[in-house]
Amino acid sequence: MIDLQVLTQAVGDLDEKTILTMINDFVATNPSGEDAQKVVFACQQGMAIVGDLFERNEYYVGDLIFAGELLSTTIDILKPVLSGVATQKVGSIVIGTVQGDLHDIGKNIFGSMAEAAGFNVYDLGIDVSPSAFVEKAKEVKPQIIGMSGVLTLAIDSMKSTVKALNEAGLRDSVKIIIGGNPVNEDACKQIGADAFTTNAAEGLKTCQGWVK
Amino acid sequence: MTDVVALTNERNQMFRDLFSGKTPKRVPISNPATQDFAIQYAGLDLAECQWDLTKLEPVYDKFCQDFITDTYPGGSIRIPSHYQLLGSTPIIMSSSGFMQHPEVVGLLAEEYDQFIASPYDCIIETILPRLYTELNGEPGKVAMALAKAMRVHSDDMAYLGTIRAKMNAKYGFATMGAALTEAPFDFMADFLRSFKGISGDVRRYPDKVSAACEAVLPLMVKKGTLPNPSMLGYTFIPLHMAPYLRDKDFAALYWPTFKKLIETLAEMGQTVQLFVENDWMRYLDYLYELPENTIMRFEYGDPKLVKEKLGKKHIVSGFYPITLLQTGTKQQCVDKAKELLDILAPGGRYWWQADKSIINLEASGPVVENLRAVLEYVHENGTY
Numbered sequence: 001m002i003d004l005q006v007l008t009q010a011v012g013d014l015d016e017k018t019i020l021t022m023i024n025d026f027v028a029t030n031p032s033g034e035d036a037q038k039v040v041f042a043c044q045q046g047m048a049i050v051g052d053l054f055e056r057n058e059y060y061v062g063d064l065i066f067a068g069e070l071l072s073t074t075i076d077i078l079k080p081v082l083s084g085v086a087t088q089k090v091g092s093i094v095i096g097t098v099q100g101d102l103h104d105i106g107k108n109i110f111g112s113m114a115e116a117a118g119f120n121v122y123d124l125g126i127d128v129s130p131s132a133f134v135e136k137a138k139e140v141k142p143q144i145i146g147m148s149g150v151l152t153l154a155i156d157s158m159k160s161t162v163k164a165l166n167e168a169g170l171r172d173s174v175k176i177i178i179g180g181n182p183v184n185e186d187a188c189k190q191i192g193a194d195a196f197t198t199n200a201a202e203g204l205k206t207c208q209g210w211v212k
Numbered sequence: 213m214t215d216v217v218a219l220t221n222e223r224n225q226m227f228r229d230l231f232s233g234k235t236p237k238r239v240p241i242s243n244p245a246t247q248d249f250a251i252q253y254a255g256l257d258l259a260e261c262q263w264d265l266t267k268l269e270p271v272y273d274k275f276c277q278d279f280i281t282d283t284y285p286g287g288s289i290r291i292p293s294h295y296q297l298l299g300s301t302p303i304i305m306s307s308s309g310f311m312q313h314p315e316v317v318g319l320l321a322e323e324y325d326q327f328i329a330s331p332y333d334c335i336i337e338t339i340l341p342r343l344y345t346e347l348n349g350e351p352g353k354v355a356m357a358l359a360k361a362m363r364v365h366s367d368d369m370a371y372l373g374t375i376r377a378k379m380n381a382k383y384g385f386a387t388m389g390a391a392l393t394e395a396p397f398d399f400m401a402d403f404l405r406s407f408k409g410i411s412g413d414v415r416r417y418p419d420k421v422s423a424a425c426e427a428v429l430p431l432m433v434k435k436g437t438l439p440n441p442s443m444l445g446y447t448f449i450p451l452h453m454a455p456y457l458r459d460k461d462f463a464a465l466y467w468p469t470f471k472k473l474i475e476t477l478a479e480m481g482q483t484v485q486l487f488v489e490n491d492w493m494r495y496l497d498y499l500y501e502l503p504e505n506t507i508m509r510f511e512y513g514d515p516k517l518v519k520e521k522l523g524k525k526h527i528v529s530g531f532y533p534i535t536l537l538q539t540g541t542k543q544q545c546v547d548k549a550k551e552l553l554d555i556l557a558p559g560g561r562y563w564w565q566a567d568k569s570i571i572n573l574e575a576s577g578p579v580v581e582n583l584r585a586v587l588e589y590v591h592e593n594g595t596y
Binding site: 014016057058059060061062063065066069099100101102103104105108126127129151152153155156157181182184186187189190 | 304306307308310312313314315407408410411412414415416453455456457458461490494534535536538539540568570571572574577
C-alpha cells in the first residue's frame with residue numbers, strides 16, 4: 001500500500017518525480033475507489049502544506065502555479081480509479097476574471113487550490129460580463145462568488161457585477177470575495193464585496209471559514 | 213525664444229539634472245494616465261478611437277491641457293491594427309477595448325535546446341508563426357501579411373508621432389526618447405514559456421532556463437538600445453517575474469542576466485528606467501548593486517526603506533497608489549502625495565510618477581478631480 005504520509009510530504013515539497021512514481025505505482029495495483037479517495041485526501045493535505053509555506057514566504061506564486069499543475073496531473077492519473085465513488089464537496093464557488101480584463105493567472109491559482117480543498121469550482125474564464133456571473137449564480141446556486149482582476153478597470157467591473165447580483169436578488173444568498181493586484185480594503189467596501197485578498201492561500205481560508 | 217521653447221528647455225534641464233544625480237529645480241512630474249484614459253476623458257469610444265487614430269488629436273489636446281505633466285502623456289501604446297493583421301495572440305483587445313497580454317506559449321519545453329543554440333532563428337522560424345497566426349502559412353502569404361502589418365504600424369506610429377510633436381510644440385513638454393526591452397528571464401516567461409510554463413521549468417530544468425537567458429541577452433540589449441545613447445531619454449524595462457520566485461531561483465536564474473543587461477546599457481551611456489512591479493522589498497540589496505542613477509519606479513513596498521537604501525545612489529519613483537484616486541477623497545489623495553513628497557524628495561533623485569498607469573475612467577467617479585488635485589499639489593510643492 002502507498003505510504004500516504006510520504007505522499008503528503010512529497011506534495012508539500014513539490015517533488016514531482018516522487019509524486020508521479022508513487023501515484024503511477026498505486027494506480028497499477030488496481031486499487032479500490034475508497035483507497036483512491038485516501039490518496040486524494042493525502043494530496044489535499046500536501047497542498048495545505050504548500051499553502052502554509054506560501055504564507056511563511058518560503059514559497060511564492062510560481063510555486064503555487066507549479067503545485068496546481070502537479071495536482072491536476074495527479075488527479076488525471078487517479079480519475080479512472082476514482083470513478084464511481086461519490087465525492088463529498090465542501091461547497092461551491094463560481095469564479096471568473098471580470099469584464100474588460102483578460103488576466104487569469106491569479107484566478108487559476110485560486111481555482112486549483114479551492115478544488116484541491118474540496119470545493120466544486122465553476123470557472124467562467126476571462127472577460128466575464130456581470131450578466132454571465134448572474135446567470136451562472138442562478139444556475140448552480142453557489143455559496144461563494146470569486147471575482148478576479150489585475151487591471152484597475154477591474155474595480156469598476158467588480159462594482160457593476162455586484163450591482164447586477166443585487167438587481168437579480170442574488171446578493172444576499174452568496175458571499176463575494178475579490179482578488180488580484182488592485183484590490184484593497186477601500187476598493188472592497190466600494191465594490192460591496194464581503195472580502196478581498198491579494199493572496200490565494202489567504203482567500204481560500206476566508207472561503208473555508210464561510211462554508212464551515 | 214518663445215515661452216513654449218523655454219519651457220521645453222527648462223523641463224529638459226530638469227530631466228538632465230535628475231538623470232545625472234543632480235537636484236533639479238523641482239520634482240519632475242509625469243501624468244500616470246494614458247491614451248486609454250484620455251479617450252474616455254474625451255467621452256469617446258475606446259475601441260473605435262484605437263482603430264481610427266484621426267480622432268485622437270483633439271483627445272490629446274484636451275488631455276494635455278487639463279492635467280499637469282512635464283512629459284508627454286502618451287504612455288506605452290499598443291495600437292490594434294497591426295496586431296490584428298498579424299493574427300496576434302500575445303496582444304489582443306478585450307471587450308472594454310483595452311489591449312492586453314494574455315498568457316501564451318511561444319516556445320515548447322522540448323524546444324529549449326533549439327532556442328539556446330540560436331535564439332534569433334528560433335524566434336523567426338518557430339515562435340513567431342506560433343504566436344501570430346498570419347505568420348504561419350505559405351511564404352508568399354506570410355510575406356504579404358508582414359508587409360501589410362509593418363506598413364500599417366509605421367503609418368500609425370508616424371501619425372501618433374505627429375500628434376506628439378504638435379503637443380510638445382504647444383505645451384512645452386520635455387523631449388525624451390525611449391526604448392523598451394525586458395529582463396531576459398521576463399522575456400522567456402512573458403512571450404516564450406508563459407507564467408505557468410516557466411514556473412515549472414524553474415524546477416524541472418533550471419540549467420536550460422539559465423542558458424536560454426544567457427542566449428537571449430544580446431537580443432534584449434539590442435532591443436533596449438536608443439538610436440543615440442547620449443540623447444535625453446531612457447530605456448524602459450518593465451520587470452515582471454522576480455516577486456513570484458523563491459530567493460534562490462531569483463539569485464540563480466533571474467538576477468545574473470538582468471544585471472548584465474542593465475550594466476551593458478549603462479556602459480553605453482544610457483539611462484535605464486525600471487518599472488519595479490509588485491513588491492521587491494526582499495531584493496533591495498540586489499537593486500543596490502545596479503549602476504548609479506538607474507531609475508526605479510516602484511509599485512508596492514516601503515518608500516522610507518527604499519529612500520534609505522537606494523536614495524543616494526539611484527533615482528526613486530512610483531509608489532503613489534492610483535487606486536486611492538478611485539476610492540479616496542480629494543484631501544486623502546493630496547495627503548498621500550504630501551507624505552510621499554516628504555519622504556522621497558529631500559536630496560533630489562525623485563521623479564513623481566504613480567505606482568502604475570491609469571487606464572480606465574469611470575465617468576461618475578472621482579478620478580479626474582483627484583488626479584488633477586494631486587498633480588497640482590506636487591507641481592506647486594515639489595520645488596527645491
